[in-house]
Amino acid sequence: MSGEALLKAVRAGQTVEAAGLLDGMTDAERRACLPGLKELRKELRAARWSASSRMAGPALHAAGAACHTGAAGAANWIAAADMRWSQASPGVFLHVLGDREPDWLGDVAHRLAERPVTSRIPYPLLSGLVRLAACEVPTTDAYVEGWFEHIGSTEHHGGTVVERLRQDPHLDRMIAALFDSLEVSGRVAWLFGDGPGSWYHALAQLTGEGILDRKVIVDACVARLLRGGVPADQRVFLKLLTCLDLTRDEQRERSADWTALASEATSTVAWHAQSVLASLALEDELTPRRLAEMSSGVLFRTEKKLVRAQLVLLGKVLKRDPSTAAELLPAVAQAFGHEDTEVQERALKLVERHVAALSASDGVREQLIAAAAELSPGVRIHAERLLGAGALDSAPAVHQEVLPPVPERARLAPAPVSAAELAEEVGALLASGGDVAAFERTLDGLVRHAYGDRDGLVEALRPVVARRWWADDDPEYTHVHEHFREAPYGVEVILATLLGHVPMDTLHAAVQQGTTRGDCQHGALSRAFDARLWEVAYRVRAEPLPFLLATPTWDTGLLEPEELVDRLTAYRRLEARPGTADFAQALLRVRRDDRATAAAAAVRARALGSPEGYRLAQWLTAGGPDLPTSRRRTSGVRILLELGELEEIQGQFPPEFRRLGRPLSVFKDRWYCPHWDEAERQHWSAVVPGRRELVAARVLGDLSSVAVDDSRRGAAILPFLAEADGEAGEAVHLCVAYGLGARHTEDRLSAVDALLVLAARGQLDAERLGGDLGQLVRRGAVKPLRLAEAIRTAAATGAFATVWSVLRDALPILLADLATDASSGTPARGLGDLLAVAADCAERSGARGDLSHLAQAAERRGSSKLVTQARRLRTALTQGVAA
Structure with missing residues (x-):
C-alpha cells in the first residue's frame, strides 16, 4: 500500500507528502517502488511539456533517487537529462537521502561531481552531500565551478569575497584545483572582475596575509601560463600574477620562465614576460647570454610590436655596454629572416651601429654574413655595403615560381x-x-x-x-x-x-x-x-x-557521353523508366567539348529509338556548354553581376532545372536564405559542370558579404570553384577578389588557395583580378590591410611573380587618388602594407618597368610606411633587383 500511496503522491506533484512516505520505508520497499516510478517517468517523457509532467517532475525526481539503493543508480537518476526540466530542489534531495550511510552518500557525491559541467548538477546538492558524508571534497570541473559561483555570489552570503574565502575550510584545495583544471578557469573567468572587491584582489590579499602560500600561488600562476591555453584563461592568470606584484627577487629567480613565455606564449602574456625581462636587463640583472636566448625566440614571432620592442631593448643594452656585441649581434641577426622588411632594416641598422665593436677573430662577422642571406633582396644591398661587397653572393638568382600542383x-x-x-x-x-x-x-x-x-x-x-x-x-x-x-x-x-x-x-x-x-x-x-x-x-x-544515369564519370561532376549511352542502353534492355530529374542532371553533366566523341555518342543514342536517346543525341550535337550574357551592377559599395537567360536550359528540362537558365537579378527581393550548410555548397559546381561562372555569379553575394559585412565561411566554396571545369571569367575573379578581402582568416585562406590553383591551371586573369581589387578597395568594399595579409600569404608560398602580376594592375588604381596632390592626399589605411608586399614580390621576381602614379607616391614628404615602401618598389622596378 505504501508503494501505491507514493506513486499517487508523486503523480499529484505532492513532494512533501512523498518525502514523508519515503522516510518510513525500508530499502526493500523502496526498491519495490522503482518499477512504477520508471513507468511513470516513461509516460511523462512522452509529454515533456504538459502540465502534468511539470507538476509531477520534482516529486518523481526526488522519489526515484531515494528508491535507488545503489549509488550508481541514484546518481544516474539525479543527473538524467529528462529530469533537468522539472527537478527537485537540493534541500529535498538532502532530506530524502540523508538517512543513508556516509560512504554511500560520498560515493553519490563524487559520481555526480564527475559529471560534465553541462549536466548542471546544483552545487548546494553536491556540497550538501559532501557535508553529510564528511568525505574528501571533489576537485572536478563541475564542483570547482560550482564552488567559485557559490563564493562569488552575493545573493545568499554576506560580506565580501575575501571574507567568505577566509571562512571556507576548503580554500587551499579549491584554489589548487583552479590551477590544475584544464577547463574550469575559462568558465569562471567572468567572475574575475576588476576592482577592490574582485577575486584578483581577494586572492592577492589572502596571499599577503599568509593564508595562502605566496610561493605556491606564484609558481602555480607561472606554471599555468607556461601550460598555455585559450586567451581567456591566460588573461585570468596573468591578471592574478600582476595583482601579486612580484618582487625583483621573485622576478629574477624565474627568468627562465619569462624567457619561455616571451618566446611561445600568447601575445598578452609574451608582452608581460618581455617587459619583466627588459627591466631586469636594463638593471644589469639579466646576463647577455640569457638576453640573447630570449631574443632568438621573440624575434621569430609574427607580432611586429613584440619584435620591434625587442630590437629597441637590444639597442639600449648594446649602447650601455658595447662589450656585449659579440653575444647580442648574432641574436639581432635573427630578425634578418622576418617577413616584414622594416624589421629587417631595423635589425640591419642596429648591426651597423655596433659592428665596429666586434673583434676580427671572434667569428661573429661570419655569423652575420650567413644570417644576411635571409634578407630580402632590397635590404641585402645595404648589407653588402656594411659587411663587404664580396661577402654576400650578389649575383641575382633566377626566380622560379612556386605554384601548387595542377x-x-x-x-x-x-x-x-x-x-x-x-x-x-x-x-x-x-x-x-x-x-x-x-x-x-x-x-x-x-x-x-x-x-x-x-x-x-x-x-x-x-x-x-x-x-x-x-x-x-x-x-x-x-x-x-x-x-x-x-x-x-x-x-x-x-x-x-x-x-x-x-x-x-x-x-x-x-x-x-x-x-x-x-x-x-x-x-x-x-x-x-x-x-x-x-x-x-x-x-x-x-x-x-x-x-x-547521372552518376558522374569524374569527381568534378562531368559525365562521359559514351558512358551515358551505355546506361541508356541498359535501361532499354531492362525496360526501366528513367527518372526525369536524373536524366536532366545527366544531360547537364555530359561532356560536350570533344566534338568527335560527342558526335559518335549521338549516333549511338539516336539508334536506341527511345525519347531519352533522341533527346541526348540532340543535346550532344547542339554544341556548348553556353554561358549567359552578364553585366556589372553596383549596390552600395559592392560590385555584383546580373545574368541573362540561358535558352538551352529551358524547353524540355523539368521546372526545377529551368531556373538554372533564367535571368539573375541583383535587385530582386530575396527571401531568407537557408543554404548555410557548407557540405551542400560543394556539390553545386557538379550540378552544372563546365559552367562554373553560373555558380560563381549566384554565390557572388555571399562572397561580397565576407568582405563587406564580415560574415564567416562564405568563401569556403572558392577552392571548389577553382578546381571546377569551365571558363574562369568575370564572376569567378570577382569572387576571389572579395575572398582576398574577407574579415576572417579562414575565408582569406580559401581565397588564396583559389588564386594559386587558378594560376597553376593557367586560368588566372591577373589583369582582371587586379583591376577588380583596385576598384573594390577604392569603393570601400575591401580593406587594404586585409588584402595585404591575404596577398602576402599567397606570395609566401613562392608565387611572387603571380602576386606581382595582380598587384601591378591593382596599385595604379589605388595610387591615382594620391597623384592629384602628392603632398596632402590621404592614403587608405593599409596601402603601405600592400606596397610592401608588392616591393618584396618585385625584388624577388626581378620585375621591371613603370607603374603609374608610383613616382608621385615615392616623392611625398616624410618617412611613412607608404612613402618608404613606394620608394623601395620604385627602386626595385627601375634597377631590376632580384633575389
Whole structure:
C-alpha cells in the first residue's frame, strides 16, 4: 500500500507528502517502488511539456533517487537529462537521502561531481552531500565551478569575497584545483572582475596575509601560463600574477620562465614576460647570454610590436655596454629572416651601429654574413655595403615560381558491391559530409542495392542510422515528413524512406510540386540538386531504379557521353523508366567539348529509338556548354553581376532545372536564405559542370558579404570553384577578389588557395583580378590591410611573380587618388602594407618597368610606411633587383 500511496503522491506533484512516505520505508520497499516510478517517468517523457509532467517532475525526481539503493543508480537518476526540466530542489534531495550511510552518500557525491559541467548538477546538492558524508571534497570541473559561483555570489552570503574565502575550510584545495583544471578557469573567468572587491584582489590579499602560500600561488600562476591555453584563461592568470606584484627577487629567480613565455606564449602574456625581462636587463640583472636566448625566440614571432620592442631593448643594452656585441649581434641577426622588411632594416641598422665593436677573430662577422642571406633582396644591398661587397653572393638568382600542383580529374570508383560495405560508406558520409565523388557513388550504391535486395540493404543500414533523430521511436518526433518536406538533407531522405519513416504522400508532393526552400540567388542550384534526391527517394518506394544515369564519370561532376549511352542502353534492355530529374542532371553533366566523341555518342543514342536517346543525341550535337550574357551592377559599395537567360536550359528540362537558365537579378527581393550548410555548397559546381561562372555569379553575394559585412565561411566554396571545369571569367575573379578581402582568416585562406590553383591551371586573369581589387578597395568594399595579409600569404608560398602580376594592375588604381596632390592626399589605411608586399614580390621576381602614379607616391614628404615602401618598389622596378 505504501508503494501505491507514493506513486499517487508523486503523480499529484505532492513532494512533501512523498518525502514523508519515503522516510518510513525500508530499502526493500523502496526498491519495490522503482518499477512504477520508471513507468511513470516513461509516460511523462512522452509529454515533456504538459502540465502534468511539470507538476509531477520534482516529486518523481526526488522519489526515484531515494528508491535507488545503489549509488550508481541514484546518481544516474539525479543527473538524467529528462529530469533537468522539472527537478527537485537540493534541500529535498538532502532530506530524502540523508538517512543513508556516509560512504554511500560520498560515493553519490563524487559520481555526480564527475559529471560534465553541462549536466548542471546544483552545487548546494553536491556540497550538501559532501557535508553529510564528511568525505574528501571533489576537485572536478563541475564542483570547482560550482564552488567559485557559490563564493562569488552575493545573493545568499554576506560580506565580501575575501571574507567568505577566509571562512571556507576548503580554500587551499579549491584554489589548487583552479590551477590544475584544464577547463574550469575559462568558465569562471567572468567572475574575475576588476576592482577592490574582485577575486584578483581577494586572492592577492589572502596571499599577503599568509593564508595562502605566496610561493605556491606564484609558481602555480607561472606554471599555468607556461601550460598555455585559450586567451581567456591566460588573461585570468596573468591578471592574478600582476595583482601579486612580484618582487625583483621573485622576478629574477624565474627568468627562465619569462624567457619561455616571451618566446611561445600568447601575445598578452609574451608582452608581460618581455617587459619583466627588459627591466631586469636594463638593471644589469639579466646576463647577455640569457638576453640573447630570449631574443632568438621573440624575434621569430609574427607580432611586429613584440619584435620591434625587442630590437629597441637590444639597442639600449648594446649602447650601455658595447662589450656585449659579440653575444647580442648574432641574436639581432635573427630578425634578418622576418617577413616584414622594416624589421629587417631595423635589425640591419642596429648591426651597423655596433659592428665596429666586434673583434676580427671572434667569428661573429661570419655569423652575420650567413644570417644576411635571409634578407630580402632590397635590404641585402645595404648589407653588402656594411659587411663587404664580396661577402654576400650578389649575383641575382633566377626566380622560379612556386605554384601548387595542377588538380587532376579522378574517375569515380564503382558503387560498393556488398550492402555491408555500402553501409560503412553511408556512415562515413553522414559523419563527414563527403565530397562529390563519395556522395555520388554512395547515392548510386543505395539505388542499386534498393533495386537488387532492399531487405538486405535495410538490415545493413539499421545500425548505421540508429542514432539519427528521425530513426528514434520517441513519439516526440511525429513530424518527420514535415522535416523532409523542407529539404532532403542529402542522402538522409533516401535512408529515412528505406526505413519507412517518410510517407509516400510527402515524397509525391515533393516530386510533383518542388519546394519553396531557398527563394534566393542560389536557390536554383539547390532546387536542381534536391529534385534528384526527392525523385530517387520516391522511386525507391514506388518504382526502383536499377542505377542512376547521372552518376558522374569524374569527381568534378562531368559525365562521359559514351558512358551515358551505355546506361541508356541498359535501361532499354531492362525496360526501366528513367527518372526525369536524373536524366536532366545527366544531360547537364555530359561532356560536350570533344566534338568527335560527342558526335559518335549521338549516333549511338539516336539508334536506341527511345525519347531519352533522341533527346541526348540532340543535346550532344547542339554544341556548348553556353554561358549567359552578364553585366556589372553596383549596390552600395559592392560590385555584383546580373545574368541573362540561358535558352538551352529551358524547353524540355523539368521546372526545377529551368531556373538554372533564367535571368539573375541583383535587385530582386530575396527571401531568407537557408543554404548555410557548407557540405551542400560543394556539390553545386557538379550540378552544372563546365559552367562554373553560373555558380560563381549566384554565390557572388555571399562572397561580397565576407568582405563587406564580415560574415564567416562564405568563401569556403572558392577552392571548389577553382578546381571546377569551365571558363574562369568575370564572376569567378570577382569572387576571389572579395575572398582576398574577407574579415576572417579562414575565408582569406580559401581565397588564396583559389588564386594559386587558378594560376597553376593557367586560368588566372591577373589583369582582371587586379583591376577588380583596385576598384573594390577604392569603393570601400575591401580593406587594404586585409588584402595585404591575404596577398602576402599567397606570395609566401613562392608565387611572387603571380602576386606581382595582380598587384601591378591593382596599385595604379589605388595610387591615382594620391597623384592629384602628392603632398596632402590621404592614403587608405593599409596601402603601405600592400606596397610592401608588392616591393618584396618585385625584388624577388626581378620585375621591371613603370607603374603609374608610383613616382608621385615615392616623392611625398616624410618617412611613412607608404612613402618608404613606394620608394623601395620604385627602386626595385627601375634597377631590376632580384633575389
